[in-house]
Amino acid sequence: MIDLRSDTVTKPTEEMRRAMYEAEVGDDVYGEDPSINELEETAAEILGKENALFVTSGTQGNQVAILTHSVSGSEVIMEADSHIFMYEAAAASAFAGVQPRAVKGVRGTIQTEDLLHAIRGEDIHHPETSLVCLENTHNRAGGAVTSPKDMAALYRICRHHEIPVHLDGARLFNAAASIGVPVKDLSIYSDTVQICLSKGLGAPAGSILAGPASFIQHARKWRKRLGGGLRQGGVLAAPGMIALKKMADRLHEDHEKAKRLAQHLGEQPSLFIENRVETNIVLVNIGQTGFSASHFLQLLKEEGVLAVAFGPQTIRFTTHYDVSLKEIGQAIDKISKVVSARVILH
Numbered sequence: 001m002i003d004l005r006s007d008t009v010t011k012p013t014e015e016m017r018r019a020m021y022e023a024e025v026g027d028d029v030y031g032e033d034p035s036i037n038e039l040e041e042t043a044a045e046i047l048g049k050e051n052a053l054f055v056t057s058g059t060q061g062n063q064v065a066i067l068t069h070s071v072s073g074s075e076v077i078m079e080a081d082s083h084i085f086m087y088e089a090a091a092a093s094a095f096a097g098v099q100p101r102a103v104k105g106v107r108g109t110i111q112t113e114d115l116l117h118a119i120r121g122e123d124i125h126h127p128e129t130s131l132v133c134l135e136n137t138h139n140r141a142g143g144a145v146t147s148p149k150d151m152a153a154l155y156r157i158c159r160h161h162e163i164p165v166h167l168d169g170a171r172l173f174n175a176a177a178s179i180g181v182p183v184k185d186l187s188i189y190s191d192t193v194q195i196c197l198s199k200g201l202g203a204p205a206g207s208i209l210a211g212p213a214s215f216i217q218h219a220r221k222w223r224k225r226l227g228g229g230l231r232q233g234g235v236l237a238a239p240g241m242i243a244l245k246k247m248a249d250r251l252h253e254d255h256e257k258a259k260r261l262a263q264h265l266g267e268q269p270s271l272f273i274e275n276r277v278e279t280n281i282v283l284v285n286i287g288q289t290g291f292s293a294s295h296f297l298q299l300l301k302e303e304g305v306l307a308v309a310f311g312p313q314t315i316r317f318t319t320h321y322d323v324s325l326k327e328i329g330q331a332i333d334k335i336s337k338v339v340s341a342r343v344i345l346h
């Protein structure tokens, strides 16, 4: 199977498995796991934040951030297609009791005038805007990168209004690799940031939430409340450390694979590439083939390729460490076969 459903499907490398076996561990709820402590310190340094917290997943990192930043009854501004709005099962409403304010962006980036418009003024009828969430890269916009300049402009507005910014940087390292800057050049335009170790960076599990020391202290309590206090979690932090230190430098390879895929599929008359491919995600519109997304995915699976639907006519392909350039070539052939079978049927 050529699994292009997500970059979450990567298996830990040999080096990661060895690190898991050899990891020094302790009880992290007592703050005594040396591997977790080292990972948190390293991540904070790389992201340019005072402190960091190892969390079980990207969703937990985002939700702990919202819980720590906001009070119940306040409003959180987020992009209308963001992961927090679309794919976290309304956790922000269920746990933090906040009202999401969904603002449509351009290629995943909220526009400054729309942000200004969405920020609430003082009025007895209005909730207070407690937080702005950004996402970089933006998943549903096809791994789109928000530039440091755009991040800075949004951050400046939020600072002016004294509203904190949380950055869902599940794929922030992909964004940084794409534009050739250190990840810090993007994370500085946020108060808190969540990065996933288990996506393009290839760790088996875990995310990092980073921010000011006092924020992380409160976040640690929210993580505990949510049942995310790990004990000998060093066995997960050790591969996370390898992910953080060694896997970011190769992300451009995944981007090249995605570009190759997009280029070849774009040459098919009945396929249309919806996104500008900047990182590791390709959104393919299959409307012209006459297949529904679910039927197309089923036929692809029978050919040995896995992908996911991102809409009734949109298929998302995601490249990653565990799929080679050769397999991308094979996937292109198999996808072309499914498309041409339909053309023949017609």
Ligand code: TLP
Pocket: 005, 006, 007, 008, 056, 057, 058, 059, 060, 083, 084, 087, 135, 137, 138, 139, 168, 170, 171, 196, 198, 207
């Ligand atoms: N995204 C997953 C699915 O949930 C859609 C994927 O396959 O892309 N932020 C962003 C931008 C994400 O893409 C994801 C995962 C998360 C947060 C959540 O991370 P996890 O899965 O670790 O909770």
